[in-house]
Amino acid sequence: MSLVVVVMGWLVWQGATWVVRYFSVHTETVTVTQQTWQRTIDLEQFVTQSDQDWCDNMPNGAYNVLRFKEQRSTREVADGETCHNVRSDHGDGTFTSRRECETRWRSEPVYDDRCRYNLNRWAVVHTERLTGNNLQPPSWPALRLANQWVGGSSPPLGVQREGRRTEMYQVTLKGSAPNPWTCTLQHQDRWQSLPPNSQITLKVRGTGAAVCSSLEDGYAR
Numbered sequence: 272m273s274l275v276v277v278v279m280g281w282l283v284w285q286g287a288t289w290v291v292r293y294f295s296v297h298t299e300t301v302t303v304t305q306q307t308w309q310r311t312i313d314l315e316q317f318v319t320q321s322d323q324d325w326c327d328n329m330p331n332g333a334y335n336v337l338r339f340k341e342q343r344s345t346r347e348v349a350d351g352e353t354c355h356n357v358r359s360d361h362g363d364g365t366f367t368s369r370r371e372c373e374t375r376w377r378s379e380p381v382y383d384d385r386c387r388y389n390l391n392r393w394a395v396v397h398t399e400r401l402t403g404n405n406l407q408p409p410s411w412p413a414l415r416l417a418n419q420w421v422g423g424s425s426p427p428l429g430v431q432r433e434g435r436r437t438e439m440y441q442v443t444l445k446g447s448a449p450n451p452w453t454c455t456l457q458h459q460d461r462w463q464s465l466p467p468n469s470q471i472t473l474k475v476r477g478t479g480a481a482v483c484s485s486l487e488d489g490y491a492r
Contacts, residue, residue: 295477303469304451305443306405306462312414313434314397317426319389326384333388343383350377393426395434405466409438409459444473444481454483461487 324330326338354372361367401412420430440462444452452473456462465471465486474485 296474296482297477298472299446299475300470301444301446301452301473303442303465303467303471304445305467306465307402307441307443308404308409308459308462309400309402309439310409310411311398311400311437312412313395313436314399314414314416314431315393315434316396316431317391317420317428318394318396319391319428320394321387321389323385323387326386329386329388330390332392333386333390335389337387338384339387340382341385342380343385344381345378346381347376348379349374351375391428393432393434396431409440411436442486444471446473446475448475448479452481452483454481454486456483457487 325343326336329336351374352372353375354370356368357371359367359369399412399414401410403409414433416431416433418430420426420432438459440456440459442454442456442462442465444454446452454473456465471486474482476482
């Protein structure tokens with residue numbers, strides 16, 4: 272028993288130590304060693320796609336619908352009883368007996384309508400990507416549309432349009448740790464204000480993980 276207590280105490284101590292290390296934060300002076308950026312643009316095309324779902328969740332505009340049955344869930348149903356006798360001793364050499372029963376249950380599949388269908392919708396067919404560093408100012412990749420959609424309530428099949436744009440800005444930082452940190456920043460202006468060889472302060476957890484959000488604390492676009 273004493274060994275179990277010792278082991279449990281050690282595990283609790285280890286857990287508490289990890290929690291303290293994780294939530295403890297100190298500040299380090301670090302050097303920016305690299306700046307990188309990436310920008311993407313999705314190319315979307317209006318196409319016919321095949322899909323399936325439960326029929327009560329089928330989207331508007333679905334056509335060529337094929338219905339079939341499929342198990343959607345299970346339910347518990349009563350399947351008789353399990354009974355046994357329980358003996359109660361009165362302590363005076365006599366006893367009474369009573370019969371106790373419990374309901375026995377079994378799982379039963381529940382079937383519902385499943386639908387396969389076609390649907391015309393916008394889909395990402397290609398993503399243009401452009402990357403660079405501090406020597407190349409961030410810019411957007413060129414997106415070539417073969418059959419550009421000019422607008423309207425019902426786009427014809429095959430037309431294309433520009434989709435979502437994304438941008439990511441990262442800095443690599445070297446401090447006292449043997450391995451550098453890489454932090455992603457939300458603001459391009461903040462990223463541009465951290466050129467290579469500049470020194471800044473960074474919050475670091477006791478576990479050694481960088482608190483990258485500290486690079487933008489109090490920073491406004």
